[in-house]
Amino acid sequence: xxxxxxxxxxxxxxxxxxxxxxxxxxxxxILVTFMTGEKRLFDTTLLTGSAFKPLAxxxxxxxxxxxxxxxxxxxxxxDIAPEAVYKYSxxxxxxxx
Numbered sequence: 001x002x003x004x005x006x007x008x009x010x011x012x013x014x015x016x017x018x019x020x021x022x023x024x025x026x027x028x029x030i031l032v033t034f035m036t037g038e039k040r041l042f043d044t045t046l047l048t049g050s051a052f053k054p055l056a057x058x059x060x061x062x063x064x065x066x067x068x069x070x071x072x073x074x075x076x077x078x079d080i081a082p083e084a085v086y087k088y089s090x091x092x093x094x095x096x097x
Contacts, residue, residue, distance in 0.1 A: 017034060017082045017083050017086050018034060018035040018069040018082060019032055019033070019034060019035075019066060019069045019070070019071060019082050019085065020033050020034065020035050020066075020069070021033035021066070022064055022066055022071050024061055024062045024064055025041075027043075027045070028043065028044045028045050028055060028056075028061055029041055029042065029043055029044070030042045030044060030064070030071065030085075031092060032071075032085055032089060034082075034086065035069075038091075039091075039092040039094070040085075040086065040089035040090060040091055040092050041089055041090055041091075041092045042085050042088065042089040043088075043089075044061065044080075046088060047080065051078060052078065054073065054074060054078060055073065055078065060073055060074060061073070067079075069082055070082060071085065
């Protein structure tokens with residue numbers, strides 16, 4: 001566990017794993033940009049548990065916000081740690097599109 005910007009995180013701090021941009025896409029995917037410039041795709045359909053059920057509502061999903069580098073929804077009621085987003089996402093290469 002560590003504290004950064006007065007926020008307590010579970011897990012170990014990993015340098016460079018800070019989200020600077022998150023864009024909701026179709027199919028509950030998020031295009032995430034990290035402070036290193038790396039872009040990755042994160043599939044929120046893989047998030048389990050009752051806390052994440054509201055994300056099935058497109059209006060809720062599309063209302064994502066960044067708060068100190070953390071993706072949040074519903075005014076911070078739902079969030080996902082940047083380390084988890086990185087670990088469970090995959091590289092995005094726009095040049096292949």
